Amino acid sequence: MIPCRGRVEVGPLRLERGGELPQVELAFETWGRWDPQRKNAVLICHALTGDAHVAAHDPQDRPGWWEAAVGPGKPIDTRRWFVLCSNVLGGCYGSTGPASPVTSGDPSSRWGGRFPTITVRDMVHAQRRLLDALGIDRLALVVGGSLGGMQALEWAVTYPDRVEAAAVLAAPPAASPHAIAWNEVQRQAIFTDPAWQGGDYPPDRPPRRGLALARMLAMTTYRGRDEWEARFGRDEVPPGTDPVAARAGDYATAPRPGVPAEFFRFQIESYLHYQGEKLVRRFDAATYVTLTRAMDLHDVGRGRGGLKGAAERVRARVYVLSISSDLLYPVEEQRRLVRALRRAGKDVTWHVWRAPWGHDSFLVDGAGVARRVMEWLDEPGAAAAGPREGAAVAVGEGRP
Structure with missing residues (x-):
């Protein structure tokens, strides 16, 4: 039985940019019941200042950051799906990061400004170890927005044999100079x-x-x-x-x-x-510095022959959500990702959402976004090509 809350030590971690964290701990939360036979595990990846608390566990619990999306009878229905979310490597909500002690049990030995540079790829490697420790060998879906979408994409490229489907929401294949x-x-x-x-x-x-x-x-x-x-x-x-x-x-x-x-x-x-x-x-504050730098370093094609090489590694079905009013990661950036996946012959569905709330739209209307993702997940092979080049498809009206 996997607990609904916990922390797992995943051992030392060698980092992509050099150096090593001698001991890494990840905080996590879960909802629903994992069924190894049904392969019903859904990994949700949070954005920059998020945490592992996606939704409340009971009526007395505080609401989570995607409360309308996850739970019994909600779009990501925990009567069917086993949902897992971990605080990212480098975070400040229970996982190893700048606010963590360098020496276990000694709170005065904080990493602070000495915390090494990490990347989104490092975050995914740490998450993989967490899943290994929990006994989860395959994901039916990995989904996230912004920094979470970067992680979802990295999962599909880094561990193609462990991901059946990936939903990349409002995230680019690589951070632009503007971002x-x-x-x-x-x-x-x-x-x-x-x-x-x-x-x-x-x-x-x-x-x-x-x-x-x-x-x-x-x-x-x-x-x-x-x-x-x-x-x-x-x-x-x-x-x-x-x-x-x-x-x-x-x-x-x-x-x-x-x-x-x-x-x-x-x-x-x-x-x-x-x-x-x-x-x-x-x-x-130091966590904010660490995680924004990791977002800047995001480039799914780094060391893989560029975006083309990264796309060729993918085996999962991929859903890409662009937001028409997104100033941070505009539609054109996701278009490049979709083109690369299509040219590699991958099963990719792309939607451009005419939402007024900008980059944060996937948080403002979490239920609407999650509903569209789960409908897509239940329709393998249906309209996999998505809209033609330049077309825009509204995912839903959402709510203010």
């Missing part, structure tokens, strides 16, 4: 915070302002222009009604000298400050 540039600006916001101290800050005195500013910058790439126009426009926050603004100096850009924070602020500004403040309360 790398945005991540670098975010990291510099953290580095310029005096509290950063090269990543070796005390846990109770992290670079709060730098991390909040990094998150504010990131949000400008995560959401859609049309959504913000409809949601905020040029509306201002009534003076004295913005609790975030009053604390802005502690988290992000300080108010102008002599001018109260609530004197003048657009609603979109208040929203960004709120997002920055919220992340600071739950996430580690």
